Amino acid sequence: MSLLAPLMLLGLLGLGLPLLAHLRGREEPKRVRFAGLRFLGASDEVVTQRRRVRDGLLLLLRLALLLLLVLALTRPVSTGDARVAVLGEPHDAVLLLDASFSMNLARDGVSLRSASEDAAAAILEALPPGSRVGLVTTDPGGPRRELGADPERVRAAIAEWVAAAPRAGAWTLESGLPRAVALLRQAGEGQPGAAGRRVVYAIGDFTGRGLASLPPTAAADIPVLPVAASGRLDDPPPVPEHMSLESASWVPAREIDPRAVRISGAVRRHGGAGERGLAVLLRVDGEVAARVEVVAPADGLAAFEFTHIGAGVGPTPASVELAELADDPLPGDEARHLWLTGEDNVEVAIVNGDPSEMRAHDEVYFLATALAASASARRLRIHSLAPDQLAARLRDGDRLADVDVLVLANLRAPAEDIAPALRERVAAGMGLWISVGDRVEAGAYNERLGELLPLLLREPLVVGTAPGRNEAHSEGVAPPDLTHPIFLGLQGELGLLGTRTRRVFLLEPDPSRGAEVALSFTSGAPALISRPFGRGRVALLTTSIDRDWSDLPLRPGFVPLAERVLSWLDTGHPGAAAGQIVAGEPRRIAADGPVTVHTPDGRELVLPPERAGEAVLRDTYLPGHYRVTRGDATPLTFAVQRDPGESDTRNVAPRPPSRDGDQVLAAALHPRWRPLVLLAAALLLAETLLRARRRNQ
Known part of the structure; x- marks a missing residue:
């Protein structure tokens, strides 16, 4: 625990004020005349002054209230696990947040995406006065904030983005650098920062597509400083065990039946120890058609295979799923989607x-x-x-x-x-x-x-x-x-x-x-x-x-x-690789007129041709089966998958931060003064009620 404004502790000297008020706050005595006083002779007054504290409970409430307010003004913070390198002089900065699917990995119930909000808060708290800060994410459709002197704009945008469950694509952290550089260049035209320095703070995980993908610089004069969403750059936290479907594909099995297909693939177990049994389901047209048990070794693959008879001439939606994985720390990569057909040469x-x-x-x-x-x-x-x-x-x-x-x-x-x-x-x-x-x-x-x-x-x-x-x-x-x-x-x-x-x-x-x-x-x-x-x-x-x-x-x-x-x-062909695209990859559709795309969640998107003979579907972030109707033409089918590379959460050592000029290390700080303010408000309410009660007695 540390204090961002330790000089505010001088406010503790004010604790004497309530005590002094209670000692001096005696009621003036009332003079009561009665007849016997006229027979007493005058003499020198003997003044006896006795000071004692009145209303002890009320005094304690006021002392506690003042103490909490002083402590809240000192802005106490606790140090998190992530450490960031921040320039020690005023500069222009852009926070680049990793928005890829791997950031959904949870440790102790907290996803890396949520943890990146704390890491961003650490940077915003540590920026020297006079700095300007902006925001971009690796998702081209994510929040974007121009450079400004108010960090609360950026903090609020990050909180809103995390709470909204952002779409999870397969972007590398490096892919967001051009947008960060463009933001810095744009802000530098006509209004450079106080010291003319520019930095990109990239917040992500320890995967090969995260921090390990970053170059030391985003441009000749713009260094890139990596920031771990969770853990420390020099001490990555262990990766929790999780499961994913590595692959799933099918081929015709005409030696068995003209309508038979053979579906095979592999399950990958990330981390763990020993062996673990898993159930793999084949779901055809929404119904469970088969189930197979596999044994996955630690940090290894387990192959599976199904044979299904009944694939018709037209494409039939099918999925391969991992069963009974409700507690998986990286949900969303336990299924692969296919279109099956008896004829697919x-x-x-x-x-x-x-x-x-x-x-x-x-x-x-x-x-x-x-x-x-x-x-x-x-x-x-x-x-x-x-x-x-x-x-x-x-x-x-x-x-x-x-x-x-x-x-x-x-x-x-x-x-x-x-x-x-x-x-x-x-x-x-x-x-x-x-x-x-x-x-x-x-x-x-x-x-x-x-x-x-x-x-x-x-x-x-x-x-x-x-x-x-x-x-x-x-x-x-x-x-x-x-x-x-x-x-x-x-x-x-x-x-x-x-x-x-x-x-x-x-x-x-x-x-x-x-x-x-x-x-x-x-x-x-x-x-x-x-x-x-x-x-x-x-x-x-x-x-x-x-x-x-x-x-x-x-x-x-x-x-x-x-x-x-x-x-x-x-x-x-629906069984070919062209029928499988990664979430977020545009799908080009051959068509001479408007087409209707039926999405896995039941939506119908009407797309006009963008150019002669072609329409483009860009909203492909939802995995599942897609069907395209094109007037009188043959319907088109394809499937959207999570990029299996995003499930690879193995720790890869990032490049060390490039230190250029005066830099200081600032810990990831978690504010702890907000509970103090709430407790002070509760004491103020109690003090008000107690005074009202004493007044009515």
């Missing part, structure tokens, strides 16, 4: 641009082998096309309507006359995967398909070479970007560590294209890059999928990589 056409009788050098041998061994093999129907066959089909007016995903493997370049038809087919919803190699002509690709490429091609490069040097080196593959939809649900490394690549294709940087890097080389160069194009999607691999440039196809991670890329490129 994905037609994949692979164009081999460099066939060879030697399997190790055949362009598509490893890819075909990987897809045959994948878990989605029963759903995939793979067809091989020669380059001239592809050209012939497109020239004859066949728009590849029966192809869901087209793979161009080391193809020199599509012919100039068929390129427009290929672009139209991708814009209409077909997925396109391009892998490079010795035969690829960058100029021809850029000229004919540049409109849909994630980035324009430059030229191939032998890794590690430089002018004047002949020796070549190899380059590895970095861990995948787990925030990319291709790797939705992946935990940790994909299985590509140790990959060695000798040649890669360089790309032309162009931020305006909106391309996303899913996989990079250790040098930072893109290895797998993607981009939406119209209703379809495009993925570009900047090395080969045979042994000519890389040993990538020999790695154990090549099979899940190929499966994930093809599933993400397929946008037309």
Whole structure:
């Protein structure tokens, strides 16, 4: 316990005032004349003054009242667990609050989101006089407060935001830095802070997407100071045990029945000790269809599998749920939602641009082998096309309507006359995967398909070479970007560590294209890059999928990589990855007119097309089953899931705060004077009632 205004203790000297008032507050004696007094002679008066305290109970009430008021004015606080580094000079500050789903984790009944309110109060209390403070959250739709000298504005906004149960997306704490910097820049134009210093105080948890995602600076002149929502930066608190559904997917099981599907997945147990039994439920169309018991090891996975017979031709809503987890400290990640259907084949056409009788050098041998061994093999129907066959089909007016995903493997370049038809087919919803190699002509690709490429091609490069040097080196593959939809649900490394690549294709940087890097080389160069194009999607691999440039196809991670890329490129099937999106991810809907979206909570949202042939649903924060009606067109179904990466609450050490200039450490402070004020008000009421009673006696 400490005092923010210790000098107010001088007010205790005022405790003598009630005592003095009670000693001097005697009633004046009344003179009573009677006849016998006239026979007494005059003499000197003997004055006897005796002081004694009158109304002892009333005096005690007044002394206690004055004592409580003085203590309340000293503003006593208790120190919390979190410690924050605060600049010791006046400055402009923005509080950046983590709004992601992982902040719902509760410790001792208090969620990290609620604890962040106390951490923010600690910063506001410790800011030097003359500072200005603003507020943003990682949620783009969260509260935003401009910089101002009154911290109560920010405190009230945070309290209102926490009480309103904010929507929980999958934002990293780092993703909110641009908005914080913009707020500081905007406030600094024309009215800089007293000292011209600017700081971002980022409040979050110890996860890899929380404090560990923060860089040391938000800009060249704006340091980022991490603040733990709960605990201390140098001593993270233990993570309470909780359960989550890691994954759930399905494939047709026609060997059992034409309408049978096999549903499999995994349960993850975070923390704990020993083994724990769990019940997993399969719910089909709202009814419990099956139940299976699994045993989850400490901090590990437990696999499950269901076989369901009865999936019709049309999509049927289904969910996999964990049962009997009412006390889980991170509620909301115990279910995964699916759409089941008896017919869900994905037609994949692979164009081999460099066939060879030697399997190790055949362009598509490893890819075909990987897809045959994948878990989605029963759903995939793979067809091989020669380059001239592809050209012939497109020239004859066949728009590849029966192809869901087209793979161009080391193809020199599509012919100039068929390129427009290929672009139209991708814009209409077909997925396109391009892998490079010795035969690829960058100029021809850029000229004919540049409109849909994630980035324009430059030229191939032998890794590690430089002018004047002949020796070549190899380059590895970095861990995948787990925030990319291709790797939705992946935990940790994909299985590509140790990959060695000798040649890669360089790309032309162009931020305006909106391309996303899913996989990079250790040098930072893109290895797998993607981009939406119209209703379809495009993925570009900047090395080969045979042994000519890389040993990538020999790695154990090549099979899940190929499966994930093809599933993400397929946008037309409810069982595919394209039918599963993360909460908060916009859903693009192919439509020529208004569409109606039926949400899991019973709402009907009417969306007009934002541009020709496409409507966009952005309100996807509620997990569950969504159905889209589009006039006379076939209804569209998709499911929204919690990002499983948000359930990974393992402590990851953040970067230490960057100390620049005069800084002081301020403890997270919890005000304790409010109860004193309430108790003083109660004593004042008691003192009033007691005086009224004495007056009436």
